[in-house]
Amino acid sequence: xxxxxxxxxxxxxxxxxxxxxxxxxxxxxxxxxxxxxxxxxxxxxxxxxxxxxxxxxxxxxxxxxxxxxxxxxxxxxxxxxxxxxxxxxxxxxxxxxxxxxxxxxxxxxxxxxxxxxxxxxxxxxxxxxxxxxxxxxxxxxxxxxxxxxxxxxxxxxxxxxxxxxxxxxxxxxxxxxxxxxxxxxxxxxxxxxxxxxxxxxxxxxxxxxxxxxxxxxxxxxxxxxxxxxxxxxxxxxxxxxxxxxxxxxxxxxxxxxxxxxxxxxxxxxxxxxxxxxxxxxxxxxxxxxxxxxxxxxxxxxxxxxxxxxxxxxxxxxxxxxxxxxxxxxxxxxxxxxxxxxxxxxxxxxxxxxxxxxxxxxxxxxxxxxxxxxxxxxxxxxxxxxxxxxxxxxxxxxxxxxxxxxxxxxxxxxxxxxxxxxxxxxxxxxxxxxxxxxxxxxxxxxxxxxxxxxxxxxxxxxxxxxxxxxxxxxxxxxxxxxxxxxxxxxxxxxxxxxxxxxxxxxxxxxxxxxxxxxxxxxxxxxxxxxxxxxxxxxxxxxxxxxxxxxxxxxxxxxxxxxxxxxxxxxxxxxxxxxxxxxxxxxxxxxxxxxxxxxxxxxxxxxxx
Numbered sequence: 001x002x003x004x005x006x007x008x009x010x011x012x013x014x015x016x017x018x019x020x021x022x023x024x025x026x027x028x029x030x031x032x033x034x035x036x037x038x039x040x041x042x043x044x045x046x047x048x049x050x051x052x053x054x055x056x057x058x059x060x061x062x063x064x065x066x067x068x069x070x071x072x073x074x075x076x077x078x079x080x081x082x083x084x085x086x087x088x089x090x091x092x093x094x095x096x097x098x099x100x101x102x103x104x105x106x107x108x109x110x111x112x113x114x115x116x117x118x119x120x121x122x123x124x125x126x127x128x129x130x131x132x133x134x135x136x137x138x139x140x141x142x143x144x145x146x147x148x149x150x151x152x153x154x155x156x157x158x159x160x161x162x163x164x165x166x167x168x169x170x171x172x173x174x175x176x177x178x179x180x181x182x183x184x185x186x187x188x189x190x191x192x193x194x195x196x197x198x199x200x201x202x203x204x205x206x207x208x209x210x211x212x213x214x215x216x217x218x219x220x221x222x223x224x225x226x227x228x229x230x231x232x233x234x235x236x237x238x239x240x241x242x243x244x245x246x247x248x249x250x251x252x253x254x255x256x257x258x259x260x261x262x263x264x265x266x267x268x269x270x271x272x273x274x275x276x277x278x279x280x281x282x283x284x285x286x287x288x289x290x291x292x293x294x295x296x297x298x299x300x301x302x303x304x305x306x307x308x309x310x311x312x313x314x315x316x317x318x319x320x321x322x323x324x325x326x327x328x329x330x331x332x333x334x335x336x337x338x339x340x341x342x343x344x345x346x347x348x349x350x351x352x353x354x355x356x357x358x359x360x361x362x363x364x365x366x367x368x369x370x371x372x373x374x375x376x377x378x379x380x381x382x383x384x385x386x387x388x389x390x391x392x393x394x395x396x397x398x399x400x401x402x403x404x405x406x407x408x409x410x411x412x413x414x415x416x417x418x419x420x421x422x423x424x425x426x427x428x429x430x431x432x433x434x435x436x437x438x439x440x441x442x443x444x445x446x447x448x449x450x451x452x453x454x455x456x457x458x459x460x461x462x463x464x465x466x467x468x469x470x471x472x473x474x475x476x477x478x479x480x481x482x483x484x485x486x487x488x489x490x491x492x493x494x495x496x497x498x499x500x501x502x503x504x505x506x507x508x509x510x511x512x513x514x515x516x517x518x519x520x521x522x523x524x525x526x527x528x529x530x531x532x533x534x535x536x537x538x539x540x541x542x543x544x545x546x547x548x549x550x551x552x553x554x555x556x557x558x559x560x561x562x563x564x565x566x567x568x569x570x571x572x573x574x575x576x577x578x579x580x581x582x583x584x585x586x587x588x589x590x591x592x593x594x595x596x597x598x599x600x601x602x603x604x605x606x607x
């Protein structure tokens with residue numbers, strides 16, 4: 001059964017007070033008892049000496065009447081219990097009682113010295129005095145000189161009244177002890193309850209309220225003692241806890257906001273550049289950081305470095321980022337090349353780590369935080385954050401940064417997978433060029449852009465001459481090698497802004513933005529000449545002794561305003577090239593009549 005603190009304190013106080021008061025009362029009672037008994041014994045001795053003196057004087061007066069009066073007076077006394085005169089051999093010569101001489105009486109006869117003793121008989125305690133009878137000349141009036149008249153007078157004096165007084169004192173001490181014990185117990189219990197139990201109850205109640213989430217609780221005890229110190233510590237702890245909870249709530253809100261923004265970035269944009277800038281910006285917001293950068297494992301890098309902007313100046317690029325190389329980005333490239341594996345966040349200080357100076361960060365940066373970015377245990381890149389002052393990372397801040405680094409790494413991996421899947425979905429598996437469907441999507445987008453900005457847009461369609469005969473002769477594996485090599489040639493000669501695709505079968509297409517019709521025809525004919533000179537496997541077995549292509553060229557707006565119109569115009573031109581002998585380039589202008597660029601034609605049959 002659980003005992004309350006009050007009952008425990010009361011029990012301890014009771015035991016302590018009872019022991020103390022009992023001990024003190026015993027000491028005082030013993031002292032008073034000794035004093036009372038000493039007085040009683042002294043009075044008893046005085047009565048005994050007085051009685052002995054009166055008897056001795058009466059006997060020496062040789063007056064029987066006087067002796068009788070003394071004896072009668074002794075018998076009437078309430079204090080004297082018994083008087084006996086023993087002769088020299090210890091026989092009673094005169095007695096008011098029947099007591100033998102005893103050991104003390106015999107000793108008194110032997111050495112002629114007074115003796116005294118106390119009997120503690122419960123019914124009648126007494127003090128017994130033995131006094132030797134001195135021989136004097138007066139004694140020879142009644143006795144012969146040869147008569148051994150020397151003896152002992154024994155007088156027993158009652159101590160009953162004194163013991164009654166002592167018992168009264170004892171009872172009074174017991175009562176006083178009980179009353180004092182009760183008073184002390186109550187006083188101490190009240191005092192301890194007010195000074196210890198009540199404050200502890202308040203502490204317990206406040207602690208329960210704090211545990212339930214009420215952090216406004218405080219304890220006010222003005223006394224300058226340990227309870228007061230405990231109250232001060234309790235209030236300080238509560239204030240610190242409130243601050244820590246506030247910090248945790250702030251970090252939680254910040255983390256939730258970061259998660260929301262990162263999630264928005266993942267859902268709204270699948271390009272790595274947007275995601276990395278969002279992640280770096282959120283990481284900068286976690287602490288007192290002023291800039292950050294990311295370097296991925298493929299060498300690409302991203303930076304948010306407003307500290308590198310000119311004071312009061314604007315960014316030079318459209319999106320508000322500084323177009324100049326970032327100090328943090330450059331430093332991270334040096335550090336990341338030396339870092340391997342996945343580890344926890346690392347903090348570098350200029351005053352304590354020479355590595356901060358070694359990576360080339362400007363002197364205004366005092367702290368750098370390095371984090372590995374890993375997804376599924378695979379290192380994706382590194383994140384660096386810098387601050388202009390000394391920054392101590394708290395555990396919540398560290399967890400928030402590590403969370404952002406992990407989310408950023410997952411976003412990079414997710415984006416790369418998405419790009420790979422998308423590329424596989426729109427790419428021809430044999431040649432690595434875009435497929436027929438994506439060709440039409442890209443052509444439609446370029447037509448819209450060209451119409452909006454009034455730009456030229458050209459289209460080239462090409463087809464391998466006599467490809468069916470080549471396949472029948474060398475097999476489909478050889479034909480696949482030809483198609484794969486044609487795809488490589490198209491990529492090698494196309495510009496970065498051009499769009500090349502496998503249109504279908506042995507047909508290919510090239511979309512040429514910002515390209516006039518004349519430039520497109522020239523590009524197509526250069527491509528024809530390159531293919532004509534290419535030493536394809538068993539190419540000499542083709543009609544004309546080589547493997548060739550036929551090409552048709554159309555341009556917007558001359559030959560059509562839509563994607564379908566451009567394709568139809570280029571397709572007519574390509575089939576005109578086939579009809580005119582193959583291995584040639586034909587402009588859509590010539591689909592009715594016109595000049596044909598190209599070499600001598602081959603046989604008119606086949607493809």
